[in-house]
Amino acid sequence: MKKIFFVLSLLFLCLTLLASCSTKQAEEKAKVTLYYASLGNDKIIGEEREINLKKGESLPKKALEELIKGPSKPELRNNIPAETKILDLDIKDKIATVNFSKEFSQFPGIMAESFAIISVVNTLTEFPEIEKVHILVDGKELLAPSGMPYGLLKRYDLASINNSIIMNKTTITLYFSDDGANYLVPEYREVVKDKPLEQIIVEELIKGPQQPGHYKTIPPETKLLSIKVENGTAVVNFSKELKTKHWGGSTGEAFTIFSIVNSLTELPEIKKVEFLIEGKKEETLAGHMIFSEPFTRNENMIKK
Template sequence: LRHYFYENGLVTLNFDASYASLDRITEILDRAAIVRTLMQIPGVDAVSFLVDGKPLKDAAGAVVGNMNADTFIYNAGKEINNYDKGRILLYFTNQEGNKLVPIYRTVIYSSNVSMEQVIAEELVKGPASDISRPTINPDTKVLNVTLQDGICYVDFNEKFLSEPYQVKPDIVIYSIVNSLAELTEVNKVQISVNGSTADKFMDSIPLSTLFERKLDME
């Protein structure tokens, strides 16, 4: 951080050029944490990021602009105060593990948790009947879910990389992607493990990929 200044409720942070070298997930999560922290200060209405004196741009090249706590859909593990009820569509797999199977599920969840987080956690739980099979290792933990600029960032622990169900790798990935893409605000999905996209899922699918829904797998 080179410098910052405050004027009329707007905090502007100016970072040096090294900020641009952050990987996409780290940048999004760090930015969300900074903005949400600063928004707790009385008198702060918005936060703006500059890189080398120029407005920060997103992955699509658009200027990010002023941000506040509502800019990010983010679960920070807050205490559960209220519950919501919703119906979601999850994609598991068939008995052969080579095709996605859509399953509707009614869920009751904390209002502090985003629907993206709910979907990720319900996928880990697996199906409730033998109509379909699970796709994700049940020991997997959902570490973080963030939605920004139409991209849903899902971070799992290392257990995600081991697949005990003999399911095709792309079926596992697209059970996540297609389930999240049922939400109108999700256009793409980025999957990471312990904050990193350097791994290949089952040594075949690079997690550095921005995944989009595949209808031909449903």
């Protein structure tokens, strides 16, 4: 009986080892290069990654799946919306036609869209069997901001693109509270001009300061709904959180208002700032200042 048990145990062990070997043989490791934007959206960088490829899997499709997952390096960012799915990838005559789910086209801005497309095209054209990429969304051609289809896309020259991005950068001045809430202090930030500068300024203010000793002036839950400049006046439309999440106090109210006004009036074309909340004028922001009239720059609040 012991002998039979020993033989059965040995047989079971052999079968387990064979199954393990079979699984290992069914998978192989492959290196791919995935392309992402830098954290500051100022260049496109390749990230080499080792992936496990199962028998019968398409390496280009697997690389694209890895691309959507995002970078492993903290200094890189993924501009492809995280919910994006690959509905199909067909490669024929050195053209890769990739059909993404509708989420792929939900970009926050033109720069994000451009970087996402470059990431896809350059990742796929790493493979010798692919020379051009055709991007579809839910079976329809992806349209450029001009309204025209992107069509067949060749590999992008990253050296040229990265250089042009550098040339498209500028420095903006943002005003935040000092550590004693006595003055507004300037913070200089380099940004890529992928949107109107007035929009970038307000969005960066909402993100908050980067320098130690500087403090936020806008509730972080606040969203910028719209901004337009007409006849020297910037009309800024915020979500309700600017008011409902505000910490209150006359000083806090003044710092919120004039951090925005003074930052925007750094642009020569803006002389006044008018505020809206959810598209409507409010009599006051926190109960201490008239909020329904346009504001001009307040130099007295800036630390000299």
